[in-house]
Amino acid sequence: MRETFLHYLHIITAVVFSSFIIISFSAGAQEFPTKTESSVGQTLINALKVEKPLAFCGEMVPLNEEEIRERLDRELLYALDNSDAVILWLKRANRYFTHIEKVLKKHSLPDDLKYIAIAESALKPLATSNKGAVGYWQFIEGTGTRYGMAIDPDIDERRNFFRSTEAAVAYLKDLYAIFGSWTLAAAAYNMGEEGLKAEILVQKVNNYYRLYLPQETQRYIFRILTAKIIMSNPRKYGYFLSPEDLYHPLQFDQIEISTNQPVPIYIVAAAAKTYFKMIKDINPHFKNYYIPAGKHQILIPKGSAAGFAERYDTLMQQWSAEKKESVYIIKKGDNLSSISARFNVPVKAIMIWNGINANKKLAPGDKLIIYSKYFKIRNTNSQDSAAGNPTLQLP
Known part of the structure; x- marks a missing residue:
């Protein structure tokens, strides 16, 4: 009886050991691919084989x-x-x-x-x-x-x-x-x-x-x-x-602008029937919000050159009229923060409209352009009125 038990025990042990060997080999085969199988490393090695001559x-x-x-x-x-x-x-x-x-x-x-x-x-x-x-x-x-x-x-x-x-x-x-x-x-x-x-x-x-x-x-x-x-x-x-x-090749129209004053880029965008970002993107050499005085070649979206000059002239006339009505005369004690709060516009907007930075020192009598619905024009300063420079006042 004991000899029969030992005989079966040996058989069972052999079967278990053989199964372990088979499982281990299978796992090893997955961990270590053969040369014929693809791997990240082998792909990179192949990529480094540059055709000669270079x-x-x-x-x-x-x-x-x-x-x-x-x-x-x-x-x-x-x-x-x-x-x-x-x-x-x-x-x-x-x-x-x-x-x-x-x-x-x-x-x-x-x-x-x-x-x-x-x-x-x-x-x-x-x-x-x-x-x-x-x-x-x-x-x-x-x-x-x-x-x-x-x-x-x-x-x-x-x-x-x-x-x-x-x-x-x-x-x-x-x-x-x-x-x-x-x-x-x-x-x-x-x-x-x-x-x-x-x-x-x-x-x-x-x-x-x-x-x-x-x-x-x-x-x-x-x-x-x-x-x-x-x-x-x-x-x-x-x-x-x-x-x-693939990204499409550049396509655009080109127009020329001659100006004796900085021109807001949004006006060029509107005249080209597009938006500010588009003009900035295809003309990245313009660093700010305005096109400086002078003669400039400007790229605009393809097909928008027709009628551009007429639209541009109209928009410039409207902007010039609005600008004349938006002049604020600096008072004693004014600073950018107080002016911003008074007219309910961001300080950054005031700086952009006037081409200044936060360190600009304001002196009484200086003028700022401010586009805001929170004031009305009163020619309270006779000197400014005579000069055609109305002062913006809060209602």
């Missing part, structure tokens, strides 16, 4: 060197880990690249230079760096003014896609004339020509891939190459965008 503006990238491959791998992995940014690259490129390509072709420059705008700003008009570089092509103020862009408290043409693209092409052309290499020209675009000249002179090397440069510039060309690699074949990297997914 060039930037016709200049070969020495991918046979391990250090160069590692620098490129780093930027590819960084980009692929930020798929949201890559998707926006692809979508925005459909809006902007056609014009950039056209300008590059007009100047007989390499098409690859368009990817610099991706590395610089990801094609965002209001992009600003911690070093003060602004716009699609990230010009600092000094270089921007050197290449003819207006930069002042009212206008910053670094935000103007068309003006900044022409300036960037001119700058890159000049840099190529200095360094004789598009790769070095792009590096100089990033760190400045004087800085790059100094490094070449001190290190006695004029090959970008051999130069020891600031980390940002050491990565810069590889960031441009990463944009080129992914955007030239997005499907390889899992980005399957249809034409409907």
Whole structure:
């Protein structure tokens, strides 16, 4: 009886142990996929296998060197880990690249230079760096003014896609004339020509891939190459965008305004049968709420140029009449907060209407424009009345 019991116990133990082995193997198979199975890691490894030869503006990238491959791998992995940014690259490129390509072709420059705008700003008009570089092509103020862009408290043409693209092409052309290499020209675009000249002179090397440069510039060309690699074949990297997914190329009418006084942008918007935000969005170089005095080319929505001039003239006449009836003469003891409370309008609105900031010191006799339904005009000051400048009074 005891021998029979032990015999069955051995059989049961063997069956349980065999089942454990089978279950463990199955779990292990799920945890460790075979080489033929897809995994995130294997997908990334495959993505790093860049087709050779690789060039930037016709200049070969020495991918046979391990250090160069590692620098490129780093930027590819960084980009692929930020798929949201890559998707926006692809979508925005459909809006902007056609014009950039056209300008590059007009100047007989390499098409690859368009990817610099991706590395610089990801094609965002209001992009600003911690070093003060602004716009699609990230010009600092000094270089921007050197290449003819207006930069002042009212206008910053670094935000103007068309003006900044022409300036960037001119700058890159000049840099190529200095360094004789598009790769070095792009590096100089990033760190400045004087800085790059100094490094070449001190290190006695004029090959970008051999130069020891600031980390940002050491990565810069590889960031441009990463944009080129992914955007030239997005499907390889899992980005399957249809034409409907892409942002449409820019379409607009252009009008010219000449004015001897600042003009509220909302008036231009109304004359163009659109809204304030639309005018600001397609003219991001206008920094404030007004178009400054002078002659300006302004973009408006496609199809709205017809009849614009007539509508604009009518609206300007109405605004001028309203403005004359909205002059407030500063009294002793007035400040922005008390005036705001008196006329029930926000302090910020008063500052916008008058182009002032919160630190503006108000003196008796100064004049402010205030649009409010909480006052009526009384010509109580004879001097102001004679001058045609009525004083706004509370009822």
